[in-house]
Amino acid sequence: MEFKDYYKALGVKRDATADEIKRAFRKAARKYHPDINTSADAEAKFKDVNEAYEVLSDPEKRAAYDQLGAEPPRGAGGYQPPPGWDSGFAFSEGGPGPEGAFSDFFETLFRRGGAAGGHRASGRGADSHAQLMIDIEDAYRGAARTLTMRSPVVGPDGAVTLQERSVSVSVPKGIMQGQHIRLAGQGASSFGGGPAGDLFLEVSFAPHPIYRPEGKDLHLDLPVAPWEAVLGGHVVMPTPGGKVDLRIPESARTGQKLRLKGKGLPGTPAGDIYATLKIVNPKVTTEEARAFFEEMAKVMPFDPRAHLGG
Secondary structure, three states, X not given: OOOOOHHHHHOOOOOOOHHHHHHHHHHHHHHHOOOOOXXXXXXXXXXXXXXXXXXXXXXXXXXXXXXXXXXXXXEOOEOOOOOXXXXXXXXXXXXXXXXXXXXXXXXXXXXXXXXXXXXXXXXXXXOEEEEEEEOHHHHHHOEEEEEEEEEEEEOOOOOEEEEEEEEEEEEOOOOOOOOEEEEOOOOOOOOOOOOOOOEEEEEEEOOOOOOEEEOOEEEEEEEEOHHHHXXXXXXXXXXXXXXXXXXXXXXXXXXXXXXXXXXXXXXXXXXXXXXXXXXXXXXXXXXHHHHHHHHHHHHOOOOOOHHHOO
């Protein structure tokens, strides 16, 4: 995905006022309009200009976009916004653009599960959409959170400032990544004196050092000693719901998956936990330990590459 410098597209500085952005957009739109400009790249530049104005003319989108700062280093797959870049922002619904009108960069940042393009009743404030990052453990027992939401406000001089407000959230037990929590009346205010819209929080899990979520299931790599893999037995394994006793079968192999039914995220039915075995060799730090492995090599001749032939 390619990073879009919207200020550069309109030819304005990052501290440009709303009026300066509007004038720059009108000038650029006239310059690159396909009916006037017949150059090969006019249509692409015209789309860039429209997309830039869509973001910079909207106080919510502009304030969130400014959080990204200058273009950060690219990853292996191109630009990706850093985790939590939009924390505290809620994007109101807006009119849908035609298919293909905006870049992947825009869609990734501002289209939250179809948030742009919803219908709202006359006189009612717009629904807003934001993200809520929780720990996997919160989904096991439920949690209460207080969010600080930042709402952009345009001052008399056209400058955008942020006003903060606190929102209380109850995280239900068993919620999954990608699900939404609806907070009635916590969206955008109505300009016509009607009720405020709703705030929809899309849940995501913070990166975990052990578990990888997939729907209601959790996956992890479980280290086992060589003798545990060969002889089998029982090991104590931690889970977000508490420690469990796991039986390792005899002659277990690296990559083998063991299922703990019902130990995943709570629900009806509950998810499972899948432990992928990973055989880990101990460090040989003494002559006695080295002698033990040398003796094992004599007693148990074994060629792990025999299946490769040659």
